Amino acid sequence: MTEYENVCALVPTRNEAATIGDVVGGLYDVGIESVLVVDGHSTDDTREIAEEHGARVVQQSGDGKGQAVRQGVAEIDEAYVLLLDGDMTNPPEQAPRLLDPLVSGSVDHVIGDRTADMRSGAMSKLNQVGNRLINAAFRRIHGEDYGDILSGYRAFTRDSFDRMFLSAEGFGIETEMAVECARHGIPVEVVPTTYRARPDGSETNLHPISDGARIILTLYSLAKTSNPLFYFGSIGAGFGALGAALAGYVAWDWFANGVSHEVIALVSGVSVLFGLQLLMFGLLSDLVVTLHREQTRRLERLRD
Incomplete structure (x- = not known):
């Protein structure tokens, strides 16, 4: 029995064969024994490597990260969910930073602030400017400062997730979750995390211009019911x-x-x-x- 026996790590993936083994192994090293990988139709060995390292793997039924997150949470029985990417940009060894406030019962949602320790090459200058603008717009529209609303490294209770209305298919899922937290008054804590560059052989699934435009549109459209x-x-x-x-x-x-x-x-x-x-x-x-x-x-x- 571990401190995180009631925690499941949810890892949406697509072609992460170069890193998924290290991610799953790193989660086990910090005491997280339940790891669910939702694979988005990878064409490499992502699924096989994840299973070899002990993770439970399910095939994504749709497309996009948002759909993968919703499908993954529906598969989880544990009370707490740790969400992170499968490319090793979110260090699995820092998972306790996000889980401890959650497990202690002080908050229902924890966001890992990547800007606290962003390593060289982790994010392009264009993405950094866009990230600052989107976070500034969120603070202006919704009146909350969550540090880094686009962070994919976060933890939350199943109960708080069930209170959210989420429909984004792609990378807008993080924005929707932040908006829903502000809308429903869900207690949120922001903790500093490291954001590392992708290792060689790992390719990003994010398209800065198109995905950034969708995120901004999502943020603005959600304002009609929150502000x-x-x-x-x-x-x-x-x-x-x-x-x-x-x-x-x-x-x-x-x-x-x-x-x-x-x-x-x-x-x-x-x-x-x-x-x-x-x-x-x-x-x-x-x-x-x-x-x-x-x-x-x-x-x-x-x-x-």
Whole structure:
């Protein structure tokens, strides 16, 4: 019987033959005896190597990391889940940093902050800039500072995961989990972790431009239910700015050249009014969300 007897490590993989054996072995070394590998249709020996090292391996039924995580959690009976990548960028020997706050019962979700110790070559400059921008946007939209919301190294309780509504298929799953934690008031702790460069022979499955765009779109679209004032207010501000710019052009051309633009003036007025309506809708939606959160907290206190 180990300290982490009620923990299962979940490792989504795709073509990680060069590293998966070290990942599974490293998890066993820190006392995690249950390791589940969800393999995303690897064309190398990932599945065979994982099984040789003692991991339980299941074939992913769909595509994308998000689907793999949801499928993996559904396969797990343990109360605690440790999520990490199979490429050795997340050091398995640091797993206790994430698990100890969880097992002690102080929090329900722990995020490993990769920026605390990012090794040379672990992340490109473009990815680092994108990571900072996305985290800054998350803090602005959702009012929480989780350090590194895109980190794939995290631990959580099965109960807290079941409270989340997750639909992302790809790398947006981490963003969705962070948003759901903020939305439901799930206690979160951020711990420093190391982020290492991929070993030779291990290729990344992340596409910085396309996946980054999907993550930003996911973060923004989720704001409509977690921070509707920001979501509808920002769209309304865009329409308002467009209407004001058109109105300015109409006024300038009228006074400077005596030319009237009735159609443009009409479009300008409609745009400003639509922007104001969206802003009012955002205010009302924000009130509804606030009342819903308060009611949810009361129901949870009654349940506890």
